[in-house]
Amino acid sequence: KQEVTQIPAALSVPEGENLVLNCSFTDSAIYNLQWFRQDPGKGLTSLLLIQSSQREQTSGRLNASLDKSSGRSTLYIAASQPGDSATYLCAVENYGQNFVFGPGTRLSVLP
């Protein structure tokens, strides 16, 4: 059974810092991996989708990498801003299965 973990559970940084969020999964035979953002009391917004054949995806200040063999993905946020404050969730999908979500990393960017 696929299990997804995220480190750290919470992170507080000053504005302008570059930061890395980590996601690990136990079953490396994945179909894709997706990073989401969740604001308090709200739904999820998709940030980046990495297919199993890809090693990274970029969108603006966000870059996500995928290393299937080691069961890891990282989300890199460049030049963080207070508006980046949210919970970031990693979700993994195996073939024929539904998404399995990690517990998230709660990020606070201080002005």
Next chain:
Amino acid sequence: EADIYQTPRYLVIGTGKKITLECSQTMGHDKMYWYQQDPGMELHLIHYSYGVNSTEKGDLSSESTVSRIRTEHFPLTLESARPSHTSQYLCASRRGQEAFFGQGTRLTVV
């Protein structure tokens, strides 16, 4: 931009009441999902549907039921609400490999 709507956004209801949480999407997506999320915790899949008249239970046991009579509509029903049902309920639909989420319904059963 995906359009997926959940109503109500917030609901406080007494124990034993029957409630239906609504979820609608306008994109014609076949796959739809219901997740339950307690504060600060991960999402757990409770129901999903791959199309009209198709519904399945998810990984987390739930006393709720769902129906899928129309592609755009995927309501979730609790026949008799209990305080243990207090949680946030998130609806999602999929286009290919991408998932789109509604804003959620925060349910409190008193």
